[in-house]
Amino acid sequence: xxxxxxxxxxAAWRAYIEASQRLYTQLxxxxxxxxxxxxxxYHVLVLLSEAPGQRLRMGELANRLIFSPSRLxxxxxxxxxxxxxxxxxxxxxxxxxxAVLTAAGLLVLREAAPHHLASVxxxxxxxxxxxxxxxLTRVFDxxxxxxxxxxxxxxxxxxx
Numbered sequence: 001x002x003x004x005x006x007x008x009x010x011a012a013w014r015a016y017i018e019a020s021q022r023l024y025t026q027l028x029x030x031x032x033x034x035x036x037x038x039x040x041x042y043h044v045l046v047l048l049s050e051a052p053g054q055r056l057r058m059g060e061l062a063n064r065l066i067f068s069p070s071r072l073x074x075x076x077x078x079x080x081x082x083x084x085x086x087x088x089x090x091x092x093x094x095x096x097x098x099a100v101l102t103a104a105g106l107l108v109l110r111e112a113a114p115h116h117l118a119s120v121x122x123x124x125x126x127x128x129x130x131x132x133x134x135x136l137t138r139v140f141d142x143x144x145x146x147x148x149x150x151x152x153x154x155x156x157x158x159x160x
Contacts, residue, residue, distance in 0.1 A: 023123055023124060024039070026119070026123050027039065027116070027119055027120065027123060030115065030116070030119035030123075031112065031115070031116050031119065034112060034115035034116070034119075035108065035111060035112035035115060035116075037108065037112055040065070040067075040075055041075075041078075041079060041084065042109070042112060042116060043065060044061070044065065044075060044076070044079060044084075044085065044099070045084065045085075045101065045105055045106075045108065045109040045112075046109065047061060047064055047065070048061075048085065048099060048100070048101035048105070049101055049106060049109055051101075053100075054100060054101040054106070055088070055098045055099065055100040055101070056098060056099055057090060057096055057097070057098050058072060058073075058076070058087075058096065058097050058098065058099060059096070061076075061099050076099050079105070083102055083104045083105070084101075084102060084104060084105035084108060085099050085100060085101055085102060085105050086099075086100045086102055087099055087100070088100050
């Protein structure tokens with residue numbers, strides 16, 4: 001049988017799960033109300049806006065979003081229909097494709113960003129002091145690194 005977490009760690013786990021789900025839901029609701037974008041839409045637009053040439057290979061975008069290839073295809077297709085992104089062949093490898101931020105997508109992102117950042121401040125950052133922000137950053141950077149490494153190891157073993 002699996003060892004229990006203990007009451008302190010179980011309380012931390014439950015507080016994290018409940019608060020993170022409430023936070024995600026609130027941020028998504030605020031984003032949709034202000035811009036009609038989903039959280040996934042916004043994240044795609046941000047990643048493309050920060051990429052060289054405002055374009056990323058579909059596989060790279062899927063990895064950064066932590067999406068399966070089919071989920072990314074669905075997401076990009078939905079955003080294409082709304083004119084926010086386009087999908088183009090890779091210039092270096094015609095077998096691959098890239099998601100490309102359109103001018104309309106950039107405009108929507110620029111209009112949505114101030115509202116989204118205000119929501120993030122209101123529902124998370126304004127309640128934290130500098131030490132708490134630093135602690136969250138350390139915890140989630142370390143956790144993210146470990147999970148990325150674990151996923152890379154798992155992917156390597158399943159493809160061999």
